[in-house]
Amino acid sequence: MFSQLRFLLPALLWPTILAAPAPRSAPTVTLDNGTFVGAVSGNVNKYLGIPFAKPPTGDLRFRLPVANDPYTGTLQATSFGTACPQQAFNFDIPVPGISDIVNEVINGFYDLITPNGEDCLTVNVWTPTNVAKGTKLPVAVWIFGGGFEIGAPELYDGGVIVDHSISMGSPVVYVSMNYRVSAFGFLASAEVKNAGVGNLGLQDQRQALRWVQKYISAFNGDPTKVTIWGESAGAISAALHLVANNGDNEGLFRGAFMESGSTIPVGDLTGGQNEYDAIVQKTGCSGSADTLECLRQAPYSTLKAAVDQSPALLGPTGLHLAYLPRADGIFLTDNPQRLVQNGKVANVPFVNGNNDDEGTLFTLALLNITTDSQVASYLTQNYLPKASASTINQFMQLYPSDITAGSPYSTGILNALTPQFKRLASVQGDLVFQAPRRFLLQQRSDKQPTWSYLSKRFKIAPILGSFHATDLLNVYTGGDMTDYIINFVNNLDPNGPTVTNWPKYTNANPQLLTFLDGLIPRTITKDNYRVDQMNFVTNLSLQFPI
Template sequence: MLLQGVVFLAVHLGVTAAGPLSKRAAPTVTLDSATVTGSTSGSVSQFLGIPFAQPPVGNLRFQLPQTLPAYNQSFDATAFGPACPQQAITLPIPPGLASETIDYITNSIYQVITPSSEDCLSLNVYTPANAAPDSKLPVVVWIFGGGFELGGPSIYGGGTIVNRALDLNEPVVYVSINYRVTAFGFLASQEVKDAGVGNLGLQDQREALRWVQKYIGAFGGDPTKVTIWGESAGAISVALQMVTNGGNTEGLFRGGFMESGSPIPVGDITHGQPYYDAIVNQTGCSTASDTLDCLRGVPYDTLMDAVNNSPFIFSYQSLILAWLPRVDGVFLTEDPQILVQQGSVADIPFINGDCDDEGTLFSLSTTNVTTDDQLEEYLQTYWLPDASSDIIDELMQYYPDDITQGSPFNTSILNALTPQFKRIAAFQGDAVFQAPRRFFLQQRSGLQSTWSFLSKRLKDVPFLGSFHASDILDVYGPSDMTDYLINFVTNLDPNGATGISWPQYTTAAPNLMTFMDGLPSLEITQDTYREAAMTYLTNVTLQYPI
């Protein structure tokens, strides 16, 4: 029943945004010389599908986002714009996985977003219905997740956040932005590096934040009080927005809120060359003198078919993604973790947390790995091809063949889908999520205000436990996490009139606000679990980035 209730919640998170409209005059805002008409539901007005950059089509495919000219034609903003092109996804369903777990995954968190189009650079604004240009309300900008391969802002309606903020008497403006994903946003190769067009999805986000600075005042927002917030790839994006440009935010945001994502260890953009070459070959561009320019002219369906042949987040290589941010020399001048060590970090307050069992969802595709030898081969082939066998052996010791120590954590001998499943899940969750989070916080402790959390809710979900993205259901619930978010957006401090006191994270006291099922539902714990394993893992990934 718990899981069924969660599914219902996940599927209906956008109800506030899509509910019946109250009988009142449609809200309007003026952008340059254009009148933009939205809609109102209850106490919230919404303006959907507003373009923030020129369509990245034709010659603008695989180019940096181009600023829009001034708005000079009025339009309706009552429907979401299309998602950016989505990578086709096939979810592995290993034997023994409970049917309700399969239904949950396919129908909620990782549903494919449709419709989609290359002409997709739009954003959405939700405001209190009584907001005016002089309201000067704090602004929260949501960056969606999806492994940099899929996703869109329409999954979650901002009405839930704005309504709860009104209940707390801390009104905010909510913005959700679109950005290019998969190869359209993260094409990687020497050719891409030479052209200076890497990390286009991150550049799209930056352009959207510039739009917010220019126009959010018309909706009642204060451009000096912007917090960027994301989950998974969205949280990693927040972190990368913090470390780019020498840590200079350009005044685009004053706070960061990250759920399951931190500065991750990634290598040079040329690491993506095999995926680029495969697309070039499959689209008939291999004989072109300029293969990148050739790809700009390939018919969309042909290009999409080639992209869909590349590995995706639930492929066998899992979190070793084909398409993700990489060091391009422009947006990212170094491995993000090296940038953190160099102090290239925005000097802003931030919150950064994880779910307890981050790796379980991504370990469903490796259930054929059932022995120690097979796991060693998997780690050597996909994760650490340049590392010595001694390093692989030591990692195996830190993540032992003991199902009572695997993930879902603290579930004893339960949830062992295969002999190696919980072990792989523990490793993957730490490598991509837990260890980078702890590294980031420890590096910045004492230099800026930081808080951290751990979500142990939904622990009883079979085989997945407190899985990656389960905390989204909390914050869009709404719940206590929603309140902490709104407090932070308003005051740059998560503490307010509700919930228990959330102390800052320091190296001396690595406090975690821990969200749990049952009572107590909140508790302060310490970020000391798997300490030796994560320290070693961080050192290895710093030496051998993805």
Template sequence: MSVEAIPTSKRANPTIKLDDGTFTGTTTGTIDKFLGIPFAQPPTGDLRFRLPQSVDAYTGTFDATAMAPSCPQQDLTLPISDVLAQEAVDALLNTVYGVVFPDSEDCEYFPKYCLYINVVKPSSAANDSALPVAVWIFGGGFELGGPSMYDGTSIVQRSIDLGEPVVYVSMAYRVSAFGFLASQEVKDAGVGNLGLQDQREALRWVQKYISTFGGDPTKVTIWGESAGAISIALHMLTNGGDTEGLFRGAFMESGSPIPVGDITGGQPYYDDLVERTGCSGSSDTLECLRGVEYQTLLDAVNQSPSIFSYQSLSLAWLPRADGVFLEDLPQQLVLQGSVANIPFVNGDCDDEGTLFSLSNLNVTTDAEVTTYVSEIYLPTGTSSEISQLLSLYPSDASDGSPFDTSVFNAITPEFKRLAAMQGDLVFQAPRRFFQGQMSGKSDQWSFLSKRNKAIPVLGSFHASDILNVYGGGDMATYLVNFVNSLDPNTNSAGVATGGLLNWPQYSNSTPTMMTFLDGLIPRALSDDTYRSDAMTFMTELSLMHPI
């Protein structure tokens, strides 16, 4: 269907009515935006470290012309090393990690809530348009980030240009300790994985209100990258795989069911917060943390290890099995068949681990690698298991990541080795395990992004594929097709569109990946068989020794 441009000079700011509330947004050309709409009550005071509470029916008038502050962010320092070339630094700072997020726990300093939702839609979309809906969940290692990282305008514009318009939604959710506090106390109170619970509440909001914006609540695809993609995978696993009608498809970039353990594994970090905030003497430390002054709590959270600390991807704050949202370990739920039977796309960047290996450059010998792996990732692993793993990930630079770069980019004797292991442990091996388990059960597609391979040290680094979507690349067309038809190749009428290479479905018998490449041939098909022995053993270890 076509959308005709309406001269902006003749249009007032758009308004939309939800319940008895009137929201005023902004318009640009053929696209309207409604930003910063609260979907849950501020998680402050007694609501801090509790399940999200829905907002009351809207009344009055609301300014929806700008995004609200992000939820509280954990302080971190990007691993900008002296060994990085300026080209690599620019790739980090000026693309996917170059955003500073204003944050707030509530509306004390800002007239907005931190739990808010944004809707970007074609201006012509009316409440009877029934357009498919793409719901974006941002990434950031479960420690930082917000919807303001990326603007959905380019996605909606691409959908309009293709004649397959969609409505774009993005939501905020609690991150770091505010969203993923973990301990026995948290488990006993049933308040684990609050960031995931926030996302689920936002999806319920979509079901209730999206038709007013022209969206079809029965045609929702959840889509995200990194922590956002991992979140989506966990939404597929929760509730016995019952989606509750909240979504019908999933599009995951660099994220799948990860090898994490029980929520009590976060006890040391919880205890540290309790100590730093003066709650040690309390008979109810969780209740005490609810009453701690915000800045005091944030300062304590900032002392916990970040994703760019020495322990890297062994995160302090992340989803864990809590007995409520995740009734068992994620990969065990996959084995049990507790997975939503919906079409999905799942893929990775080629060099997922390079960025996260810049924080352990002081690990430079075989002995130090053995110690690092055993202490950080496999504290319950045997010496023979660790020895076998290291034999499958040798120190030869030509085998390491960035892959296919020979002996180049070996900024330390063990950098490329650690990058290969860490990227496979958290991203590549879990994806292959998930897709293998879902073979024959769901329609699925897989991809590998090998673009930006020439960036020194980093190669096709984690999150570099985002530019291929939000930057208007060919992945955006595949995405729009999938949101419309649950097939990346065709539009809602089942007709191949976009003039792109046909993307075959993935199965164990034909593990075909769409591979995005630099150069004159931007796309090719490849088999998901690389590092087979290494990743098979990695998966065996992760099932026995979750992080």
């Protein structure tokens, strides 16, 4: 779920439908009895770092978010708020030909998420400048990705989206939010479940959506026209908001756009007990009668050091992450895929798509796995500890070691870092991204409007192909996917005059808008690849959620 590509590009000079604004003083907005002073950039006003909840510090650590007090006074809103605590991350894979580039880019983006700390629950708003007060524009609410372990909204320039929407004649308001990640937001155990404080990161997002309902009108946004939108962990979050509260979205959004993320196959909160126990031990809380309360009282530096020793993103556990949303019995009442099966889904239009080679990036840490027996052991120990040997054998037959069948797909004998790399990349991409997407669409496409896409761009990237997060290069630079997103936010339909027609996805005709490199940038294809494999993976996921 890694998506930390920094798209804070300089403001692009889009042609606009509005006259260039005359120089003026800093924009302001009044919320309650408080005045927030923002900044202006061309056709866009931005207000950054506005608290939407009380700081989750002290006794509020490991508790549900508490709404902000009414605002008073004059407050500056010209810089991003502090990022939430980031789990230690050190990506260093010796891959000939790409190691220097990948290591520098990924670690460099991580280093840009600074400063970080517990007082981090803020929102950011970008809105068109020359709009009459009281105008009600559709609202795009962005949820960042990062494997539920790292990430921050400062990596994404919402001004690019708003400026592009103005140039299209379909202006929108853009909102992004911080939410707690890693153990601070997704601590899981029997203790956490009994206390009713699971999935705090998702609860933060929900509280930010409540903030939007209360305050977005002051920014010329329409609270009845909110679309949640995210990539990777952000897309998974959006999908989980569809099934949270047994499908009751509380009127907080009317549509969802999900890039590389869906209703993932996760089990109960108690599945995170090992990581919880490890943190308890490392913070010296083992002897406490109430270990969760002890963790609340632990010095931040002590707790952070313990969390930093947890398995990290892009590590040897692959996409079996240390911290991720799980069924808590209250907000997520069951395995998300079971909720989908039982029809507990918010009845709103949605888009859900993938990149072709979702699993390659997360398989770079598995280069030590080179034999069939090692693959079988990895699948058993990491993903399917309760599956029988015959089930694992069938899994391996469906995903053979034939490098021409692996990911990056359609690259023949190329990109085979090891005899098992492309095989494992195929398994991980299907297990966490492709199969959950298809499952959600198959379950819901005949009940609500849905669209799906497949991005095969950047296929020539060495080793990785059309890897996870490359679709963001088609969004935060004003690419053609930006048009589709803005159309969807405005009309709950991605189609419009500037782009190729994108047919709805149905079980009778499961069509994908497919993004391509070359002279033909887009085409329509069928969602009929790896059918047996993904059906098998889905059935396994329902039996043995992560």
